[in-house]
Amino acid sequence: MGYLRERFQILFAFTLTLPWLISYLLGFHYPPHIEAxxxxxxxxxxxxxxxxxAETAEMDVPRSVSLAAVALLAVLPEYAVDAYFAWMAGKVGxxxxxxxxxxxxxxxxLLIGVGWSLIMLIAIFKSRKREVELDEGLRLEMFFLLIATIYAFxxxxKGSISVFDSLIFVSMYAGYAYMITKAPHEDFxxxxxxxxxxSLPAKRRRANVVAYMLYAGAMIFISVEAFSEGLLGTAENFGIDSFLMVQWLAPLASESPEFIVAMYLVRKMRVSAGLNALIxxxxxxxxLLIGTIAIVFSIAGMHVQPLPLDARQREEVFLTAAQSLFATAIILDRKVGVVEALALLSLFCLQxxxxxxxxxxxxxxxxxxxxLxxxxxxxKELxxxxxxxxxxxxx
Structure with a gap:
């Protein structure tokens, strides 16, 4: 009975999707908080x-394809949620x-304030050192993270995210995806x-990978509207700030698997792999995420238009860019200590x-x-x- 725990984990993941799948197929309706x-x-x-x-697919597809595809598929749920809000913004405003x-x-x-900081702290604790050293290959991520952050300011x-801005950000991602195929990486x-x-036979393994991707993609497609609207309805019913509900609870649900996978890798002393995944x-x-929302917004509105940012959104984008700059500065020398990891976490919590x-x-x-x-x-590291x-x- 090898891999019993892993089989249970797969069954558990499928089980999480079943209540909503059955409800969707049978047309059941629930209060917003139950639907969410x-x-x-x-x-x-x-x-x-x-x-x-996505990770299993690395065994069967060319390395040059898998490196970019795995990272992209891992954050697909988050893209789906944000794309829904951008689409509705273009449709109804x-x-x-x-x-x-x-x-x-x-x-x-959330990815930096909770994900990076906790993974860094766990890595330091597991290695029993005062700091952890990051891979030389992460210089590529540092470079694109820095230029994207500088542009984000x-x-x-200017108070908007235009289609031109989107093209700049998407071009950055395209450049990163191309360059990552040339960089050396840890063996799979x-x-x-x-x-x-x-460990499964090749045909069975590939069939499972395709089935998981198709099933997960279909589930995200039929869930994203209900999840997004359920959050808004829950906020209204319970007197919670809907902006905060969308800002924190939605990403927490869609990104938690990334955190868990990264923590698992670090616990197995694959520190570089865990940190690399989140970075x-x-x-x-x-x-790509910030670059696509203005494009989706324009498509939904049936004409090219910038996504406007009011005073609150300007503050949020500026704060996000400032946090990103600080995080990039921390990892630039490829060494992270306890003080730096705690600084990321504590400053995030202060808000x-x-x-x-x-x-x-x-x-x-x-x-x-x-x-600065x-x-x-x-x-010199820069x-x-x-x-x-x-x-x-x-x-």
Whole structure:
């Protein structure tokens, strides 16, 4: 009875999707909070299935394809939720315009503030060292994360995300996806459920991968509207700020599998693989996710139009960019210590302790005040990062 735990995990992931699948097929209707719960569980289960299938696929597809595809598939649930809000923003406008930005900024800040910091702390604890050293290959992610962050500061200044901005961000992702195929990477060593799937005969393994992807994609498609609208209805019924519900709860459901997979890798002492996964996800979200919302918004509205940012959204985008700059400055020397990881976590938590406009602005300034001196101190590492990317480009 080998891989018993892994088989149970697969069964559990499928089980999470069944209540909503049955409800959807039979046309059952629930109060908003029940609908959000059931459809959210379906998104969660689908996210696990996608993550496992994508990693297993690395065994059968060319390395140049799998590197970019795996990272993209892992964050597909988050893209689906944000795309829904952007689509509705283009169709009906109103508060949906705010929700599209809220979901994007929340997903990015959550990934760094909780994901990066906790994985770094676990890695330091497991290695029993004062700091962990990151792979040389992460210089590629650092480079694109930095240029995307610098460009992102323009958005709150002009008060919108235009289709031109989208093309810039999507081009950054395309450049990253191309360059990552040339970079050296850790050999593919599956763990957990992917290890079980890779142990299957080739035909059965490939059939499972395709089935998981198709099933998860279909479940996300039939769940995303109910999940998104259920969150809004729950917020209204219980007197909760709908902006905060969309900003934090939606990304938490769609991104938790990434955190869990990364934690599993670090616990298995595959520190580089765990950190690489979350840092790559941040590059994807900070380029492709922010880049697609204005395009979806324009398609839904049937004409080219910028996604407007009001005062609240400008603050949120600026704060997200400031946090991203600080996080990039931390990893630029490829060493992360306890103090730096705790700084990421504690500064992230402060926005909930002091949830005011003034506090968000002060927090943005704190991020910048910490990041800029670190960037200057690590300027030689920054030059080495640029050289590393140029070397890859010549290959």
């Amino acid at each position: 719960l059931l459809s959210g569980l379906a998104v969660l289960g689908s996210a696990f299935l996608l993550s496992w299938a 109103g508060d949906y315009i705010h929700y599209a930005t809220a979901n994007m900024t929340g997903a990015n800040r 323009i958005l709150p200044l 060593t599956p763990e957990g459920v992917p290890a079980y799937l890779c 790559s996800s941040k590059v994807n979200q900070w380029t 909930f302790v002091f949830p005011t406009v003034h506090a968000r602005n002060i927090l943005s300034v704190i991020y910048l005040a910490l990041a 001196p670190m960037l200057y101190r690590h300027r 030059i080495e990062t640029v050289r590393y990317v140029r070397t890859l480009a010549r290959r």
